[in-house]
Amino acid sequence: AVAIKNSRLYEEIRAANKAKSDFISIVTHELRLPMTSIKGYTDLLASGMTGALNEQQTQFVDVIRRNLSRMNTLISDLSDINRIESGRMKFENxxxxxxxxxxxxxxxxxxxxxxxxxxxxxxxxxxxxxxxxxxxxxxxxxxxxxxxxxxxxxxxxxxxxxxxxxxxxxxxxxxxxxxxxxxxxxxxxxxxxxxxxxxxxxxxxxxxxxxxxxxxxxxxxxxxxxxxxxxxxxxxxxxxxxxxxxxxx
The missing domain is CATH 3.30.565.10 (Histidine kinase-like ATPase, C-terminal domain)
Known part of the structure; x- marks a missing residue:
């Protein structure tokens, strides 16, 4: 009975870990898509293709870029931890x-x-x-x-x-x-x-x-x-x- 209980507990933990891993994978993937679009349009604004930016507008674009960088770091970090913990990170030694x-x-x-x-x-x-x-x-x-x-x-x-x-x-x-x-x-x-x-x-x-x-x-x-x-x-x-x-x- 104890062995069966432990086996069920192990399966529950394994399933919970897999659900967490799958959730993080989906979230990081879904976040990358809009952020790529935001970065693209931000770069267009900064390049002057839509018209010259004044000093205040340039500062606003810089703020967007800095926060995009922070979010990219967070997404990459979450993805790395998820892959390491799930054994899916590949090391090309x-x-x-x-x-x-x-x-x-x-x-x-x-x-x-x-x-x-x-x-x-x-x-x-x-x-x-x-x-x-x-x-x-x-x-x-x-x-x-x-x-x-x-x-x-x-x-x-x-x-x-x-x-x-x-x-x-x-x-x-x-x-x-x-x-x-x-x-x-x-x-x-x-x-x-x-x-x-x-x-x-x-x-x-x-x-x-x-x-x-x-x-x-x-x-x-x-x-x-x-x-x-x-x-x-x-x-x-x-x-x-x-x-x-x-x-x-």
Whole structure:
């Protein structure tokens, strides 16, 4: 009787999880369609094809664009979490060099970092061995961590990416001298939709999904993630990536 009850409970949980996954898939798909249309018309307005915009109209278009970007981020994050939890996210693991990923991430965020007079430094050995993972997903992880460091570090602050090879893996650390995280908030940091209550954090736009995605992506690729932080002094987030074996293809 107990076995039958447990079996039914398992099936109910599985069905509920599938219903949740299907619902998120439908919602994210349906949201993408009108947002694509909104973006298209916004770009037309900004291009001047419908007539020159005055200063106020240009500001309105910029507000629309910023909020579209926020919504796109939310939709992508929800989609990523849904695919990871349902086992539908594909990881195209292959041999690659971290230097290329770090350079891409640095270039993509350099303008935003420079805009707040922050500095980004990268330290890694020139002869760093290749790693074995999905370069797109690792780029997403690193971009998320560096972007967080940028958002939660004061103007003029310092951000560093340090890569250290170990025996079987590469250790990647993102270090900042920003606002830091309280001990109370540290216990909930990787929880979905969690955002710290501090004024500095609430001043930045976000949904509280990024670190949850980062953790799931790292662990799905046989890596580990950890962090150290002290309120008012900054944070260090560290994750590992397996080194490529000689016979890895």
């Amino acid at each position: 292959k041999r690659f060099f971290l230097q290329d990923v770090v350079e891409d991430v640095s270039n993509s965020l350099q303008e935003a970092i420079a805009g707040r007079q922050q500095t980004l430094t990268v330290t890694m050995p020139e002869d760093l061995a290749a790693v074995y993972a999905d370069p797109t997903r690792i780029g997403q992880v690193l971009s998320n961590l560096v972007s967080n460091a940028h958002k939660y570090t004061q103007d003029g602050g310092e951000i560093a990416v340090v890569i250290e090879p170990q025996q079987t893996y590469a250790r990647v650390s993102v270090i900042d001298n920003g606002y830091g995280i309280s001990e109370e908030d540290q216990t909930k940091l990787f929880t979905q939709f969690f955002r710290a209550e501090s004024r500095e954090v609430r001043a930045q736009q976000g949904w509280g999904l990024g670190l949850s995605i980062v953790k799931k992506m790292v662990e799905a690729q046989e890596g580990e993630i950890s962090f150290q932080s002290q309120l008012g002094e900054g944070s260090t987030f560290t994750f590992t990536i397996p080194l490529a074996k000689i016979d890895a293809s």
